[in-house]
Amino acid sequence: MIKQIPVLIIATIFLSCSGDKAKKENVQNAEKAEQDTHSFAEPQQAVVKHLDLRLKVDFDQKNLSGIAIWTIVNKTGTDEMVFDTKGLEISRITLDEEQEETFFVLGDEEKFLGQALSVQIKPGTKKIHIHYKTGADAAALQWLNPQQTAGKAHPFLFTQSQAILARSWIPCQDSPSIRFTYTAAIEVPKELMALMSAENPQGKSKTGKYSFTQPSPIPSYLMALAVGDISFRKISGNTGVYAEPSLLDQSAWEFADMGKMVGAAEKLYGKYLWGRFDVLVLPPSFPFGGMENPLLTFVTPTVIAGDRSLVSLIAHELAHSWSGNLVTNSTWNNFWLNEGFTVYFERRIIEELYGAEEAKMLEVLGYKELLFTVKELGDKSPDTRLNVDFTGRDPDEGVTDIAYEKGFFFLKSIEEAIGRAQFDNFLKAYFNKYAFKSMSLSEFENELETQIIKGDTALKSKINAYGWIYQPGLPKNFKAPVSEKFIQIDELQKNLSVPAIAGLTSKISSTNEKVYFIKTLPQQLSQDKLEAIDKEFDFTHSGNAELQCAWYTLAVKNNYAAAYSKIEEFLIAVGRRKFILPIYKELLATPEGKQKAIEIYKKARPNYHFVAYNTVDDMMK
Numbered sequence: 001m002i003k004q005i006p007v008l009i010i011a012t013i014f015l016s017c018s019g020d021k022a023k024k025e026n027v028q029n030a031e032k033a034e035q036d037t038h039s040f041a042e043p044q045q046a047v048v049k050h051l052d053l054r055l056k057v058d059f060d061q062k063n064l065s066g067i068a069i070w071t072i073v074n075k076t077g078t079d080e081m082v083f084d085t086k087g088l089e090i091s092r093i094t095l096d097e098e099q100e101e102t103f104f105v106l107g108d109e110e111k112f113l114g115q116a117l118s119v120q121i122k123p124g125t126k127k128i129h130i131h132y133k134t135g136a137d138a139a140a141l142q143w144l145n146p147q148q149t150a151g152k153a154h155p156f157l158f159t160q161s162q163a164i165l166a167r168s169w170i171p172c173q174d175s176p177s178i179r180f181t182y183t184a185a186i187e188v189p190k191e192l193m194a195l196m197s198a199e200n201p202q203g204k205s206k207t208g209k210y211s212f213t214q215p216s217p218i219p220s221y222l223m224a225l226a227v228g229d230i231s232f233r234k235i236s237g238n239t240g241v242y243a244e245p246s247l248l249d250q251s252a253w254e255f256a257d258m259g260k261m262v263g264a265a266e267k268l269y270g271k272y273l274w275g276r277f278d279v280l281v282l283p284p285s286f287p288f289g290g291m292e293n294p295l296l297t298f299v300t301p302t303v304i305a306g307d308r309s310l311v312s313l314i315a316h317e318l319a320h321s322w323s324g325n326l327v328t329n330s331t332w333n334n335f336w337l338n339e340g341f342t343v344y345f346e347r348r349i350i351e352e353l354y355g356a357e358e359a360k361m362l363e364v365l366g367y368k369e370l371l372f373t374v375k376e377l378g379d380k381s382p383d384t385r386l387n388v389d390f391t392g393r394d395p396d397e398g399v400t401d402i403a404y405e406k407g408f409f410f411l412k413s414i415e416e417a418i419g420r421a422q423f424d425n426f427l428k429a430y431f432n433k434y435a436f437k438s439m440s441l442s443e444f445e446n447e448l449e450t451q452i453i454k455g456d457t458a459l460k461s462k463i464n465a466y467g468w469i470y471q472p473g474l475p476k477n478f479k480a481p482v483s484e485k486f487i488q489i490d491e492l493q494k495n496l497s498v499p500a501i502a503g504l505t506s507k508i509s510s511t512n513e514k515v516y517f518i519k520t521l522p523q524q525l526s527q528d529k530l531e532a533i534d535k536e537f538d539f540t541h542s543g544n545a546e547l548q549c550a551w552y553t554l555a556v557k558n559n560y561a562a563a564y565s566k567i568e569e570f571l572i573a574v575g576r577r578k579f580i581l582p583i584y585k586e587l588l589a590t591p592e593g594k595q596k597a598i599e600i601y602k603k604a605r606p607n608y609h610f611v612a613y614n615t616v617d618d619m620m621k
Contacts, residue, residue: 036331037391038164040107040116041173045078048173051182057227059155059189062143065133068171077123084167084174086114087135093119094129112394114167130171139610140165142285148607149228149283150244150301154192156228158282158298160291160611163332163395166220177330177438179217186210188227195242195280197224197293202232202240214294216274217436219328224293226280235259238272243281247301251281254304257311257353261318264352269345269428273435274321279314285575287611289313292320300576302545309511310546312350312362319345322431330438332395336386337439340407341427344415347408361512363412363481368519370405370474377402379473386410386469387441396611409478410468417462418452426451441469486516493520501532508537511544518550523557530560540566549579556586556593564596572604577612580604584619 041047048070055066072081085106093104107116119128134141144156159169167174186194190208193201198212233252234240236259243251258277266272279297281304290313291298297317303310323341343366351359377384377400384402415423430447445465453460467475489508492500508517514537521533534540539551540563548570555563571580587597601620605613 036175036177038113038332038395039173039175039178040082040084040113041175041178042082043173043175043178045076046072046074046081046121047178048072048180050180051170051172051184053170053182053184053186055184055225056187057157057189057194059143059157062136062141063134063138064141064169066131068130068132070128070130071126072121072128074121074123074125079121079123081119081121081125081128082173083117083119083130083171084114084164085117085171086165086168087138088117088132088168088171089135090117090171091131091133093131095121095125096127099129112164117171132171134169138168139614140168142609144228144283144285148285150246151229154229156226156283158226158228158286159224160287160298160609161223162221162291163335163398164221165610166223169225170220170223172220172223174220176219176221176328176332177440179219179328179436179438181217182212182214182223184212186212186225186227191229192227193230195226195230195296197222197296199275200242200278200296216294218294218325219438222293222325224291224296224298226282226296226298228283230280232278236262238262238276240276240278241281242278242296244283247281247304250304250306251279254306254308255279255311255314257308258314258318260353261311261315261349264349265318265322265345268348268352268424269322269431272321273326277318277321279317284573285607285609285612287575287577287609289576289578290317292317292324294321294325302574302576302579305511305544305546307511307544309544312346315349315353316342316346319343319349326431326436327434328438330440332398333388333390334386334441335388335395335398336403336407336410337441337444339403340386340411343404343408344411345427357483357485358512360481360483361485361510361516363408364483364486365512365516365519366401366405366408367481368516370401370409373401373405374473381472384472406468406474409474410465413468413478414448414452414463417459422452445469483516485510485513489513489517489520493517496521496529498528498532501529501536504536511546514539515546515550518547518554521554523554525554525558527558527560530555530558531562534560534562545570545574545576545579549582553582553586556583557589568596568600568603571600572607575608575612577615580608580612581615581619584616588619 050071052069055064057064090104092101094101103120105118109115140159140161142158146152146154149156164174166172184196188194188208193204194210196212198214201210229244230242231245231248232240232242233248235252235255239258239262241251241255262272262277274294276295278295279299281301282298284301286298286300289300299313303313319342323345324338329335329337347359347362350362374384386406388398390398448465464475492507508514539547542548552563552567552570567583571583574580584597587593601616
């Protein structure tokens with residue numbers, strides 16, 4: 001059973017201005033949402049502070065085995081410490097340096113959450129030694145055989161802990177509200193390198209043994225491990241890239257602006273506090289664009305387009321070093337406190353380095369995606385609120401454009417209400433004040449009230465925080481963003497005859513322009529128009545995953561057979577959820593397409609991470 005913890009006291013800034021029953025109910029629901037219903041841990045009783053992790057990586061058995069030694073603080077003198085686990089095999093647990101064996105019990109399995117691990121402790125217990133190994137189906141671990149890597153010679157392992165999968169490879173208090181430092185000793189096959197979300201080596205160890213230190217407190221979802229045939233290349237003073245040797249040159253060239261991005265970010269919102277900012281290019285089965293693990297961002301190889309056109313993803317993961325890693329949403333019900341801030345920050349970095357129009361194009365594309373998501377979920381759906389309640393559901397459902405784009409536009413509306421300079425001052429102070437802490441919704445609302453609104457009722461009405469946070473859909477007074485480049489493309493779209501398509505590449509050149517062009521084409525197109533567009537742009541044979549996804553989705557909708565072999569190759573080779581889900585969805589819309597989807601998925605599923613195939617499995621039902 002999910003624990004019950006005291007209800008947090010929510011800020012009353014909205015209740016004070018209205019007795020409206022609906023508003024009161026929404027704020028009461030927010031109080032409930034600020035409990036972390038996705039963790040069994042009871043940090044108000046006893047909480048972790050430091051982890052000493054000792055693991056051996058076994059590719060033959062496909063498991064991790066070793067000890068998690070937790071330094072704890074027993075706040076109340078309780079005789080029980082509760083951890084989150086999922087599929088772990090616990091062999092024994094001992095206490096403190098005397099290694100006194102203690103009683104423990106695993107609770108009933110709960111969907112999404114796994115099992116509570118209750119450990120008997122003493123009032124004076126300082127350390128808990130948990131001896132364990134991971135299960136055969138540990139959701140956070142993806143074991144790749146050599147054929148699934150770029151080099152084809154060695155196996156590869158990587159983890160994905162967000163949102164609540166850290167518990168499947170480490171017994172932990174798996175809540176974003178709980179932070180800890182860690183050290184680790186990892187043993188791997190001698191020919192491979194191990195890397196973590198910590199201070200990392202830049203070359204292989206001859207013994208296969210690696211030591212790691214993370215001196216800054218992080219939440220469990222930022223625990224990360226990767227093991228493979230990996231090499232390193234320096235980019236700038238405190239930035240570099242890791243990749244399989246065959247991808248290293250391409251990766252280093254693609255990410256050449258990383259140092260500039262760090263400089264632009266620091267100029268905006270203060271010093272980068274994590275030491276290094278390195279990137280690891282993972283095999284293509286990685287389910288996300290990137291994962292902002294501290295000191296070592298994981299990225300998909302789909303960002304390597306050969307023209308640096310998709311580096312906004314690197315800017316996004318860098319921005320997480322402030323919004324998310326430094327100041328973290330306290331529960332997954334307010335995921336937007338991570339992602340909305342990060343999208344805003346990302347676009348400011350892009351504007352600083354590549355100009356206002358480039359940032360504006362990203363803004364318009366984001367707006368289009370947001371409208372699509374709101375329409376798909378329904379504009380009255382509670383899941384289109386920023387404050388969402390995922391109790392009883394997998395918080396991974398929160399990875400939608402609501403958290404990212406609606407969160408961004410809310411912050412953008414605050415900037416427009418008070419001016420960019422004042423908003424920048426607010427954000428810089430916000431990151432400084434709450435560095436290495438977790439942020440609840442009520443705390444954010446209090447910051448907004450005391451630092452920006454300051455009792456100004458007209459400004460409060462203009463910002464309309466209540467509407468953005470607690471109401472579904474988009475506020476009625478919201479103004480859609482505009483891009484001059486895209487207005488020109490809209491004009492070209494008006495009379496798009498087959499002869500008019502020839503020569504369009506001279507007018508539509510950048511990746512963002514091409515993506516917009518594809519996504520604003522009529523949903524039903526004749527075969528001759530599709531052929532003419534493909535002849536002009538060669539979208540079917542593009543190496544740019546953003547263009548491939550947009551074009552292949554349109555191709556399926558219009559039964560453009562010339563693209564089908566490339567669509568199959570793409571779905572088998574790429575595991576990034578953002579790109580595969582729209583194509584599968586379109587295939588599943590017709591009986592003929594569904595048969596194709598089933599045939600392709602049989603070949604593709606072994607290459608996907610749990611996070612990806614878990615979603616596609618549901619789609620196939």
